Amino acid sequence: MDNRELEIFLTLAELLHFGRASQVCNLSASALTRTIQRLEEQVGQPLFLRDNRTVSLSAAGEQFRIYARQALQEWQQFHTAIKSEQTIAGTLSIYASITAVYSLLPDLLESYRNAYPEVQLELRTGTAEQAVGQVQTGEIDLAVAALPDRNRSQIEFLPITTTPLVFIAPLQPESSIALTIEEQLDLSKTPLVLPQAGLSRRRLDKWLKSKRISPNISSEVSGNEAIIPMVKLGCGVSIVPQLVLERSPFRDEVQILKNAPQLEPYVVGLCSTKRNLQRSSVQAFWQLAEDQSL
Amino acid sequence: MDNRELEIFLTLAELLHFGRASQVCNLSASALTRTIQRLEEQVGQPLFLRDNRTVSLSAAGEQFRIYARQALQEWQQFHTAIKSEQTIAGTLSIYASITAVYSLLPDLLESYRNAYPEVQLELRTGTAEQAVGQVQTGEIDLAVAALPDRNRSQIEFLPITTTPLVFIAPLQPESSIALTIEEQLDLSKTPLVLPQAGLSRRRLDKWLKSKRISPNISSEVSGNEAIIPMVKLGCGVSIVPQLVLERSPFRDEVQILKNAPQLEPYVVGLCSTKRNLQRSSVQAFWQLAEDQSL
DNA sequence: ATACTGTGTTGCGCAAAACACAACATGACT
DNA sequence: AGTCATGTTGTGTTTTGCGCAACACAGTAT
Secondary structure, three states: OOHHHHHHHHHHHHHOOHHHHHHHOOOOHHHHHHHHHHHHHHHOOOOEEEOOOOEEEOHHHHHHHHHHHHHHHHHHHHHHHHHHOOOOOOEEEEEEEHHHHHOOHHHHHHHHHHHOOOOEEEEEEEOHHHHHHHHHHOOOOEEEEEOOOOOOOOEEEEEEEEEOEEEEEEOOOOHHHHHHHOOOOOOOOOEEEEEOOOHHHHHHHHHHHHHOOOOEEEEEEOOHHHHHHHHHOOOOEEEEEHHHHHOOOOHHHEEEOOOOOOOOOEEEEEEEEHHHHOOHHHHHHHHHHHHHHO | OOHHHHHHHHHHHHHOOHHHHHHHOOOOHHHHHHHHHHHHHHHOOOOEEEOOOOEEEOHHHHHHHHHHHHHHHHHHHHHHHHHHOOOOOOEEEEEEEHHHHHOOHHHHHHHHHHHOOOOEEEEEEEOHHHHHHHHHHOOOOEEEEEOOOOOOOOEEEEEEEEEOEEEEEEOOOOHHHHHHHOOOOOOOOOEEEEEOOOHHHHHHHHHHHHHOOOOEEEEEEOOHHHHHHHHHOOOOEEEEEHHHHHOOOOHHHEEEOOOOOOOOOEEEEEEEEHHHHOOHHHHHHHHHHHHHOO
16 A cells, blocks of 8 residues: 555546556556556455446545545645755754853854754753763753763764863962963962863863872862953963863953963864764754864 | 555554564564665655664654554544445446336345345336446446347346246137137237337237238337236237236236247346446345346 | 673565566457 | 457566574673
8 A cells, every 4th residue: 555556546546547547657557457456455345447448436446536635645745844844953952061152152053053044942051071961861962062081972072173271370470470471380389270170170180190299279160261260360370271261251361371281182072972963953063063173 | 655664663663662663563673674764765854763772753753653643544444434335335226127127126126125225226217228228328327127139238137037928818808809819819810909119019020020910900008017907908919028917916807818929038137237247236236136046 | 801782784585576568358340 | 350449367577575694883791
């Protein structure tokens, strides 16, 4: 009971002529005969009354014609409906870490919105830490965040850009920081403003541990965005991803230390699951990011 | 886009597990995978989001599920509707010649009505002459009538019974007829009541011509049923099919002439077209008549 | 670390279904 | 009687669908 068979039936029901109908359907006459025979077997009743001269619809045929018309129409409707939605639509929930919000997201979001204005966007922000978790549980389709250190299972990651972690210091440094500006930074003496947790904290810890340095911590703050004003106030030096610094309103009120340790750079990109990547709205975002990072 | 494929889809959409769904459908896992792939190709979008761990419906899948449910339900409805009508129903229009109405029809109609009470019957009566024409033009499904002399094209005939054409005379014959009752009938002398047209007229004409007799015609009437009262009134002798005589209310008021010429007997039966015989209501009548005539 | 388990997918041979071509059957027309 | 028109049936070929086995992949256990 294929849709095609229904179309064949309808053609014959209209033309009432096996020969012509078979031509219209691009079928041999015998194939048409057998198709109708199959249908009649499935329906359980003759659909056409044949006569070596003429063909006409039986009572069952009339009813089947109504059924077939409706069935085909509904398929058409469904198909066009689905195709019209093919113009990538639906919803897309994005989670962005603060870092990402300041760096990649504006460009990406703008391109996406221009390309696929039909998609209903939902944007949530939070720490990069939570990003992967949210993606994994399915609460969120996609995250724009720094690459987590350990690649978690079932997570697809698309790196878009890297940005170095830079050390920053106040423009008018106090005495304890003064000398560090032109000299090699000595982290055991210079007061440090540290993120409470997060990737950059782990990077720094790792580095400090490898150098066996115990730092002089002046304060701990949560989140990269809070670090910059703290440094500006003179609490100490700190590290932030360069991208974050560039987009900060305080970017001109702190300075980057040149003679500072080189930490592993941030890799910022997209996180999603294989499953979500099968959805067109997600796939489109992914594709777009892939293209832009080229 | 077979109905079976829709069922398979719905099963998987419910279980969300290829392995179990394939078992439920009596299918190998690979066949299920490919069935879904076929469907997805026809729909033009993925229906399921797969992950090596879990399966879930995509947005298109959700919509397709609604479509599939409806399509299947409509097929079910159509099928049960058609099957319930399988108890031979519909309409059956019967044309019966007067002869038939008096002879075969009562029994046949009663049996038919008992066997297939659902069929809406339509009965028209008229001359045997018109019967074949009406069947041929399709105005009537079936005719119960005497076999027409020349078998017309596309007409199926089922003989049911034969009945002789008998000569009848009044019980109290007038002088001119008196002697004929015991003697050999002399048609050139005896006054005749003749049907104006019709099969029995043709039979008689044929016989007379072969014997080169010019008859003594007392009156002409139209229709077999009118002949009997005319004979009873003493207008002359005449011929009627025996079956007609037997069912006539005047059957006891005329007598059958034994020493009369033997005319070719009437063959009474069913007329229809091949085309109409494909309809169950017609076929059933035919079948019934076939059985009864055994 | 390595093997094992659960799950969906792909390669491949085979069997069933569908098809085209030709022959046939039937009835009408000449 | 022969020819035409039309639907059906016989037969060999192509296409489709299926099952089995192997694979791919990710989690989990040893």
